[in-house]
Amino acid sequence: MDYKRIITHVFNEITSGENLGQVSAYIPELAEKSPDKFGVYLTSLNHLEIGMGDHQEKFSIQSIAKVFSLTMAYKMLGEKIWERLGVEPSGTAFNSLVQLETDKGIPRNPFINAGALVICDILISQLKNPKAEFLAFVREITGNKKLSYSEKIAASEKATGYRNVALCNFIKSFGNIENAPEVVTDFYFHLCSIEMTCEELSKAFLYLANGGKTFDGNNPVITTSQAKRINAIMQTCGFYDESGEFTFKVGLPGKSGIGGGIIAIHPGKYSIGVWSPCLNAKGNSYRGMKFLEQFTTETRLSIF
Ligand code: GLU
Numbered sequence: 001m002d003y004k005r006i007i008t009h010v011f012n013e014i015t016s017g018e019n020l021g022q023v024s025a026y027i028p029e030l031a032e033k034s035p036d037k038f039g040v041y042l043t044s045l046n047h048l049e050i051g052m053g054d055h056q057e058k059f060s061i062q063s064i065a066k067v068f069s070l071t072m073a074y075k076m077l078g079e080k081i082w083e084r085l086g087v088e089p090s091g092t093a094f095n096s097l098v099q100l101e102t103d104k105g106i107p108r109n110p111f112i113n114a115g116a117l118v119i120c121d122i123l124i125s126q127l128k129n130p131k132a133e134f135l136a137f138v139r140e141i142t143g144n145k146k147l148s149y150s151e152k153i154a155a156s157e158k159a160t161g162y163r164n165v166a167l168c169n170f171i172k173s174f175g176n177i178e179n180a181p182e183v184v185t186d187f188y189f190h191l192c193s194i195e196m197t198c199e200e201l202s203k204a205f206l207y208l209a210n211g212g213k214t215f216d217g218n219n220p221v222i223t224t225s226q227a228k229r230i231n232a233i234m235q236t237c238g239f240y241d242e243s244g245e246f247t248f249k250v251g252l253p254g255k256s257g258i259g260g261g262i263i264a265i266h267p268g269k270y271s272i273g274v275w276s277p278c279l280n281a282k283g284n285s286y287r288g289m290k291f292l293e294q295f296t297t298e299t300r301l302s303i304f
Contacts, residue, residue: 001299003042003270004050010294011040011052014287021278021286024258027156030060033260033277038287041198044270045209055198059275060153062257063094064201065191066116067208068138070230073122075222081122084176085115087233094240094283095163097170105174109237111255113188117168117177120188124179130187138194141221142204143214153193154186161189198261201273205263208234208253209271231267235303242282249293251302262288266301 015038024030039054073081090108092098100107100114107115120130127133131149139145157164168181168188177184196204206215212227213220222230234253239246246254254264260277262285272295276287296302 001301003044003048003299006295006298007040007042007050007052010291010298011038013294014038014291015053017290019276019278019287021280023260023277024279024283026258027153027160029150029153029156030062030259030277033059035278037260038276039198040272040274040291041202042270042272043202043206043215045206045215045268048270049199051199054275055273057275058195058197059261059277060150060192060257060259061194061196061201061261062192062259063111063116064255064257064261064263065138065194066111066119067205067230067234067255067263068141069116069119069123069134069191070110070233071141071222071226072134072137073119073126074226074230076126077122081119084122085110085118087229087237089237089243091241095167097163097167100167100170100174105171105176107171109233111233111237113164114167114171117164117171117184117188120191121177121179121184124183124187131190134187134191138204141207141214142200143216144200144204147194147196147200149190150193150195153195154189157189157192158186161185164188192257196261196273198273198275201261201263201275202271205265205271205273208265209267209269211267228267231265234265240283242280242284245282246284246289249289250296251304252292252296253303254292256284256288258283260285260288262292264292267303269301
């Protein structure tokens, strides 16, 4: 497979096409990014690395970090975590409160904000120093010692994250949050604040392409079954209320964030990080989705 030729061709086509949508204005740090930024990086399990465009510029990975927190909680507690949240697509916006009322505080899945807050609560109950231990875990599984939180972005979210505060308090009213809501949201805002480049993102997620083992050294991060299940949840719930569309058009498990990043994984083959800050109406990167759609079409490789 000539990945390099295909990536170059698709990248150039997408760059010369439209760039629709809006850069997220949720917090000022996201709004500052130029809409024309566009980077791609692929790392394959047979040691191929291909980068294009702004692949070495850091951006806020936002919701993509929810995959790391799920990985850590799943590793520590196994199937027990599913007593506190589900694995069904929500069919609602990522920050919606609506279903929690009828679902009695049990979030539909770990990638909507409600579910990610419950995962944060689980980790806080398990860890002595949650923020430091979580960061150490992410550094270890990604093999990247340079990763860290952006205190500036975390503080910005803290100052404006009224909905997340509401979600956390609402879930606590049903008894599905054990710790103080301000501690849970502080941890949540920090994990969303991690910054990465497309290159770092692509390398960080190789454990999900590699059956749950680290790429360098084949050390188990999680079991093969857990890796399969996390990929499955990414497939069905990784793109807000557009997960069906992403599956339909791209055909790979993945996760997006409102910073404009997308990670997509071909289990057994590669992991690809894409970043372009203009978001479509559903909150996913416009060019990122377009790129991946054309990429899996031209490589004729998807999991389906
Ligand atoms: N920190 C953002 C929020 O909680 C994450 C949104 C996202 O990337 O989906 O609203």
